[in-house]
Amino acid sequence: MSDEQAITIEEQLAQEIARRENAEAQLAEATEKFTRKEERTRQILDTANDAFLATNIFGDIIEWNSTATELFGYDIADVGGTSIDVVLKPNTNSDAKPLDTCLAVVLNAVGEEYRGEMLGIHRDGHTFPIEVSISAMVWKDSFFFNVFVHDISNKKQMQAEMARAQKLESIGRLAAGIAHEINTPTQYVSDNVGFVQDTFKNIAVLLKDISPLLAVARTGVVPESLVKQIESHIEEAQLEFTLEEVPEAIQEAAQGVERVAEIVRSMKNFAHPGVDTMTPIDLNESIRSTITVSRSEWRYAAQLTSDLDESLPKVTCFPGDLNQVILNLIVNAAHAVADRYGDDSDQGLIHVTSTCDKTHAVIQVRDNGTGMSNEVRERIFDPFFTTKGVGKGTGQGLSLAFNVITEKHSGTIDVESIEGEGTTFKIRLPLHVDTAKTNFSVSDDELGATAREESQ
Amino acid sequence: MTTNILFVDDEACVLRGLKRSLWEMKDQWNMQFVTSGFEALEYMAKNPVDVIVSDMRMPSMNGAILLGQVKQQFPSVVRLILSGYADEEMVVRAVNTAHRYLSKPCDPVLLRATIDRTIALRTSLKSPRLRALVGEIGTLPSPPEMQQRMNERLARTQCNLDQVAAVVTEDPAMSAKVLQLVNSSFFGLGREVVDIADAVKMLGLDLLQTLVLSVNIFEEFQEESQIIQGVATHSMRTASIMRQIMTNYVDDSTMVSAAISGAMLHDVGQLMLVRRDGAKYREIIDEAHNGMGTLIELEEEAFGADHAKLGAYLMALWNLPDPVVEAVAYHHTPSACADSELSPLSFVHLADAIDHSQENIGPIGAPLDVIYLEHVGLQQAVYEYFPAAKRPATKPHHEEKIVTARRAV
Numbered sequence: 095m096s097d098e099q100a101i102t103i104e105e106q107l108a109q110e111i112a113r114r115e116n117a118e119a120q121l122a123e124a125t126e127k128f129t130r131k132e133e134r135t136r137q138i139l140d141t142a143n144d145a146f147l148a149t150n151i152f153g154d155i156i157e158w159n160s161t162a163t164e165l166f167g168y169d170i171a172d173v174g175g176t177s178i179d180v181v182l183k184p185n186t187n188s189d190a191k192p193l194d195t196c197l198a199v200v201l202n203a204v205g206e207e208y209r210g211e212m213l214g215i216h217r218d219g220h221t222f223p224i225e226v227s228i229s230a231m232v233w234k235d236s237f238f239f240n241v242f243v244h245d246i247s248n249k250k251q252m253q254a255e256m257a258r259a260q261k262l263e264s265i266g267r268l269a270a271g272i273a274h275e276i277n278t279p280t281q282y283v284s285d286n287v288g289f290v291q292d293t294f295k296n297i298a299v300l301l302k303d304i305s306p307l308l309a310v311a312r313t314g315v316v317p318e319s320l321v322k323q324i325e326s327h328i329e330e331a332q333l334e335f336t337l338e339e340v341p342e343a344i345q346e347a348a349q350g351v352e353r354v355a356e357i358v359r360s361m362k363n364f365a366h367p368g369v370d371t372m373t374p375i376d377l378n379e380s381i382r383s384t385i386t387v388s389r390s391e392w393r394y395a396a397q398l399t400s401d402l403d404e405s406l407p408k409v410t411c412f413p414g415d416l417n418q419v420i421l422n423l424i425v426n427a428a429h430a431v432a433d434r435y436g437d438d439s440d441q442g443l444i445h446v447t448s449t450c451d452k453t454h455a456v457i458q459v460r461d462n463g464t465g466m467s468n469e470v471r472e473r474i475f476d477p478f479f480t481t482k483g484v485g486k487g488t489g490q491g492l493s494l495a496f497n498v499i500t501e502k503h504s505g506t507i508d509v510e511s512i513e514g515e516g517t518t519f520k521i522r523l524p525l526h527v528d529t530a531k532t533n534f535s536v537s538d539d540e541l542g543a544t545a546r547e548e549s550q
Numbered sequence: 551m552t553t554n555i556l557f558v559d560d561e562a563c564v565l566r567g568l569k570r571s572l573w574e575m576k577d578q579w580n581m582q583f584v585t586s587g588f589e590a591l592e593y594m595a596k597n598p599v600d601v602i603v604s605d606m607r608m609p610s611m612n613g614a615i616l617l618g619q620v621k622q623q624f625p626s627v628v629r630l631i632l633s634g635y636a637d638e639e640m641v642v643r644a645v646n647t648a649h650r651y652l653s654k655p656c657d658p659v660l661l662r663a664t665i666d667r668t669i670a671l672r673t674s675l676k677s678p679r680l681r682a683l684v685g686e687i688g689t690l691p692s693p694p695e696m697q698q699r700m701n702e703r704l705a706r707t708q709c710n711l712d713q714v715a716a717v718v719t720e721d722p723a724m725s726a727k728v729l730q731l732v733n734s735s736f737f738g739l740g741r742e743v744v745d746i747a748d749a750v751k752m753l754g755l756d757l758l759q760t761l762v763l764s765v766n767i768f769e770e771f772q773e774e775s776q777i778i779q780g781v782a783t784h785s786m787r788t789a790s791i792m793r794q795i796m797t798n799y800v801d802d803s804t805m806v807s808a809a810i811s812g813a814m815l816h817d818v819g820q821l822m823l824v825r826r827d828g829a830k831y832r833e834i835i836d837e838a839h840n841g842m843g844t845l846i847e848l849e850e851e852a853f854g855a856d857h858a859k860l861g862a863y864l865m866a867l868w869n870l871p872d873p874v875v876e877a878v879a880y881h882h883t884p885s886a887c888a889d890s891e892l893s894p895l896s897f898v899h900l901a902d903a904i905d906h907s908q909e910n911i912g913p914i915g916a917p918l919d920v921i922y923l924e925h926v927g928l929q930q931a932v933y934e935y936f937p938a939a940k941r942p943a944t945k946p947h948h949e950e951k952i953v954t955a956r957r958a959v
Contacts, residue, residue: 270637275634281567281634281654281655281656282561282564282568285570285571393609394607394609394612
């Protein structure tokens with residue numbers, strides 16, 4: 095019995111040992127598995143195309159993958175324990191600091207995760223556009239923030255290039271129209287001047303008759319030959335016709351020159367060369383110039399009327415960009431009207447207005463063109479969305495307009511449309527602009543410079 | 551006789567300016583001025599008009615549409631565009647309806663000269679029926695095979711200009727069209743273009759595509775393709791014979807180009823007649839082959855003018871350079887040309903006769919003008935191809951002489 099018992103104890107011991115060994119082996123295996131898994135996770139993070147960083151509840155960085163090192167120029171040793179605000183900052187659309195944004199995620203104030211555009215701050219001080227995705231995580235009773243950072247410099251640069259291309263495209267198209275606008279008055283200026291030049295030859299002959307006539311008039315006897323000569327000169331000069339036509343010819347030539355000057359002035363006003371900062375401008379003047387330079391775009395499709403509020407205060411804006419937006423709206427209106435009425439320019443109507451309320455200047459462009467369906471209306475501000483045929487539109491105009499108005503000017507652009515009846519675009523621009531806030535604008539030149547550096 | 555000229559422009563200022571700058575012409579020209587296409591058509595329905603000068607871009611009815619209407623309703627009227635629009639595509643789109651395209655601002659002297667020239671041309675073609683025949687023609691027929699080749703090349707993604715130029719230079723109809731375009735004041739910039747390949751290059755691929763695919767210069771003309779093909783092949787052969795002869799006589803490359811254009815276009819009048827009435831023209835050719843008369847006589851009889859005269863009229867309306875127009879006009883009768891120096895005409899006349907003698911094309915009815923050719927210094931070339939002509943040619947205009955010459959070959 096005791097033997098049996100002894101055996102049993104031994105057996106139990108052996109079993110125990112085996113179990114322990116087994117457990118140890120399992121533990122070792124689990125540990126190895128875990129280490130392998132962690133390594134793999136680490137590797138996944140390090141080879142990710144996006145930068146990854148994790149912070150504690152205070153926003154202090156505790157994790158940092160190698161893409162983050164590449165992107166920001168810091169090692170984990172450099173940034174471990176420092177605040178996330180050292181490497182991220184908000185772009186102009188928002189005042190919220192990245193850490194505040196993180197906390198907002200925890201409080202569920204912005205949903206369970208945050209996704210948006212910010213600026214990254216490189217170790218050397220330069221900033222670059224990024225897309226950030228933040229999620230909160232609770233682990234072992236502590237809060238952590240996982241932050242993925244996607245570099246969108248290329249995308250931004252492409253957007254800027256598209257905007258530039260769109261601008262060039264519309265300038266190219268305008269150029270043909272403006273040439274027409276200038277060639278037409280030039281034709282009648284030169285015709286009228288040529289006419290005055292020709293008729294003056296005959297008038298000069300007549301004028302030369304005055305002195306001898308005066309001389310004989312003093313004597314009181316005018317010889318018949320002189321009278322005959324003057325009569326024949328009067329006939330040659332077709333005096334009546336000339337006296338009637340010449341003043342008109344001069345007036346119309348002067349009008350033509352004024353019209354050319356007006357077009358040139360408007361072109362300058364439209365393009366605002368050299369102005370790439372926010373400037374207070376007379377919005378009505380801007381609208382008028384844009385209407386003038388785009389005349390040949392709308393003239394053959396519609397009657398264009400405008401009703402501009404002369405009491406409008408000066409509006410601080412990027413004038414070139416804003417004019418580009420107004421141009422896009424006018425050209426779109428002309429196309430919509432042409433699509434509805436064809437060449438019948440008597441029926442097409444485009445109406446441009448400016449008004450203001452206490453806080454905003456409001457520009458409206460209304461047309462009685464084809465209008466658009468709800469599906470179309472919902473997508474018109476999307477880049478590359480176009481209902482125009484190939485070669486007629488790139489789908490950039492309105493998406494550009496949206497960016498210019500909302501991002502660069504903190505304004506709004508809305509559209510109302512009834513299919514078959516017409517469309518109204520309404521732009522609201524804040525009258526009082528915090529210029530400090532708007533100086534973010536990544537200007538074309540800056541991006542151009544980056545692009546040049548990169549290509550070298 | 552006064553000429554009736556109608557000016558159309560939506561800008562009244564332009565019309566008043568034109569009226570003043572042309573007021574000295576008021577005794578010779580009856581000038582009317584209207585501000586829209588509708589008014590123009592209304593006026594033309596009630597009054598005689600010889601020449602219409604229209605703006606291109608106008609509200610409601612643009613110049614191309616107006617001239618298209620005029621072409622249909624009043625084909626004998628000469629149609630000019632005077633436009634300030636600087637869009638090349640617009641010019642190309644107007645090319646089938648407008649005879650000439652003038653750019654604003656246009657020097658009054660040039661405008662007057664252009665109108666004078668078209669008036670002079672009109673008087674050369676007296677019958678209104680003939681003027682209408684020419685006026686109806688916006689485009690000339692190309693051989694179907696050529697149309698297909700052109701469409702195929704233009705549709706290729708890697709289409710290059712040299713390949714396109716190669717097709718155009720083999721087709722009289724397309725050659726005439728591209729020369730018309732580049733010699734409009736819009737493209738020509740005052741410089742005359744006589745070389746067909748140069749013209750193609752000046753237009754560029756995009757405009758050629760517009761011309762062929764959108765403006766549709768081919769107009770789906772399928773009748774009597776055998777005659778059309780015949781004209782194209784004969785013109786090509788004439789050009790190639792001529793090129794060979796010219797190497798011994800001429801260094802001036804402009805003259806060579808003009809002569810080649812002349813050779814390519816010398817029979818465009820035949821294309822016009824096919825276009826006008828293919829079945830009838832086929833009959834005439836058959837009759838000529840059966841010895842019922844010469845081609846020229848039969849053309850005169852049936853249509854009122856021969857193909858040389860008609861072709862030259864259209865080419866002049868299209869403002870092709872004078873040496874080319876002369877080569878077309880007088881390729882049967884070089885002595886009738888005011889210019890009796892060695893010119894593209896001389897070579898076209900000779901090369902045309904050589905090809906006719908080598909291929910059995912049927913009696914044209916115009917003999918080789920040996921005296922003229924001797925006068926311009928081409929006797930060696932004449933004797934080489936027509937040894938029979940070497941004998942003292944007392945009556946060079948006599949038909950038999952040439953018949954002998956042909957037998958000798």
